Amino acid sequence: MIKTAVVILNWNGKKFLEEFLPTLIKNTRDQETEIVIADNNSKDGSIDFLNNNYPNLRKILFDQNYGFTGGYNRALEQIKAKYFVLLNSDIEVTPNWLTPLVEILDSDDSIAACQPKIKAFNQKDHFEYAGAAGGYIDKYGYPFCRGRILDVIEKDVDQYNEQQDIFWATGACLIIRADLYKKLGGLDNDFFAHMEEIDMCWRLKNQGYRIIYNPISTVYHVGGGTLPNNSPFKLYLNFRNNLFLLYKNLPVGKLYPAMFSRMILDGASALVFLVKFSFSSFYAVLKAHVSFYKSLRKLRSKRKKLLHEKVVNHHKEIYPRSIVIDYFLRKKRQFSTLDFKN
Numbered sequence: 001m002i003k004t005a006v007v008i009l010n011w012n013g014k015k016f017l018e019e020f021l022p023t024l025i026k027n028t029r030d031q032e033t034e035i036v037i038a039d040n041n042s043k044d045g046s047i048d049f050l051n052n053n054y055p056n057l058r059k060i061l062f063d064q065n066y067g068f069t070g071g072y073n074r075a076l077e078q079i080k081a082k083y084f085v086l087l088n089s090d091i092e093v094t095p096n097w098l099t100p101l102v103e104i105l106d107s108d109d110s111i112a113a114c115q116p117k118i119k120a121f122n123q124k125d126h127f128e129y130a131g132a133a134g135g136y137i138d139k140y141g142y143p144f145c146r147g148r149i150l151d152v153i154e155k156d157v158d159q160y161n162e163q164q165d166i167f168w169a170t171g172a173c174l175i176i177r178a179d180l181y182k183k184l185g186g187l188d189n190d191f192f193a194h195m196e197e198i199d200m201c202w203r204l205k206n207q208g209y210r211i212i213y214n215p216i217s218t219v220y221h222v223g224g225g226t227l228p229n230n231s232p233f234k235l236y237l238n239f240r241n242n243l244f245l246l247y248k249n250l251p252v253g254k255l256y257p258a259m260f261s262r263m264i265l266d267g268a269s270a271l272v273f274l275v276k277f278s279f280s281s282f283y284a285v286l287k288a289h290v291s292f293y294k295s296l297r298k299l300r301s302k303r304k305k306l307l308h309e310k311v312v313n314h315h316k317e318i319y320p321r322s323i324v325i326d327y328f329l330r331k332k333r334q335f336s337t338l339d340f341k342n
Contacts, residue, residue: 003032004102004175005081009071011040013089014049016222020092021054027093034058038075040065067192068171076186081178086197088172090222092121100216101175104163112209113176113201115169116217119156126155128221131170133160133335134213135198138319139254140262141246143168143198146213146335150327154334164213167205167317171197173219180204188244188302190295194234195241202249205317206310232280239266239288247292247299248306251313263289265324316340 006028010017017037028035037050038060050059060075076084083105085098097116104114118131127133132147132154146164147154174197184203187196201211243262250258266285273281292299319340326332 001080001082002034003081004030004083004085004098005034005036005076005079005178006085006087006098007036007038007072007075007079008087008089009038009040009068009075010042010046010089011065011071012042012044012046014042014044014046016089017046017049020089024087024093025054027095028098030098033098034079034081036060036075036079038062038071040067040071067189069187069189069191069193069196073186073189076178076181079178084176084178084181086171086174086176088221090121091173092220094218094220097217097219098175100214104212104214105175105177108210110208110210111212112180112204113169113174114212114214115166115174116219117156117160117213117215118170118172119218119220120153121220121222124220126153128172129153129223130172130221133215134164134166135168135170135201136317136319137167137198138321138323140258140265140322140324141242142323143195143242144319144323144335149323149333149335149338152327152333159336160213161215163215165317166211166213167315168198168201169211169213172221172223176200180209188248190298191241191244192237194237195245199241199245199248202245203306205315206249206306206312208311232284235281236284236288236291239269239285240291243288243292244295244299247296248303251310252307 024035036058039047039062041062041064050057060078062071062074066074072086083102101114101116105111115131115134117133118128120126120128127147129148132145134146135143137143144150146160184200188199191199205211246258246262270282270285273285319338332338
């Protein structure tokens, strides 16, 4: 069994493989590490490119697009390693990027997962939207990061250069213990894509494990490689999966107040889309809520199981206020301005 498997889940990402795979191979020269490409039935010539240029690289091929969750779950079932690294195809790694992440997990069995510093490939002195310097959520489930609150992204001026416990690590570049990944049942397949890593990290933290940000390692992320940021389908997944996330993982006393508030906030978002004549976005929010209600029976079953396994109810990394209200009304646009005290 190898120690670390770096697994890229590809779907029509040939251009990213052409650009970033050489750097990954160059900067991941370790006999204890294997690079694996899992492919969600790409139609852009990705497999021909890999076969012609990297014939010795391990490939796992699927018969259809199983999404981020299903693709990774199916791929990691076939890989034996101590640690799994989930790595987006649109990431440029740096020299010695992997060693500090592995060393974090080696150092403490209570640490389940870790992420590096994520910076923007196209603006390399700034953090990147999907991960930045570690993920958090507010009391209503809205995700944000150190270095990124809503759409405001901070410049990296070494303000987040200390190792830190975080609430979630980005699936763009995430190292996790393989035994815990499998014990959890992997990513929740019902999410398909988006926020599935937040759900997994929340489940880990509810069982008493830690999630860590390690700034010694840095990678650069293009972002939006699979679904563009203005995609109605992406908006649908984000709204729906956020409701899934809350319903599954919130403690008993906080579930219904948070869900009620989210219904109001989501309704307000839908109205804003309607006023702006963004009918596809309005429909995406509506469709997300319909899908949530249709999934309630399955979600109740999952929640019951997770409540039985839970050992921790309170997490200091959950922001006790509304990040939306703080952003728009209190003008808090940087992580350092937030007050995590109850």
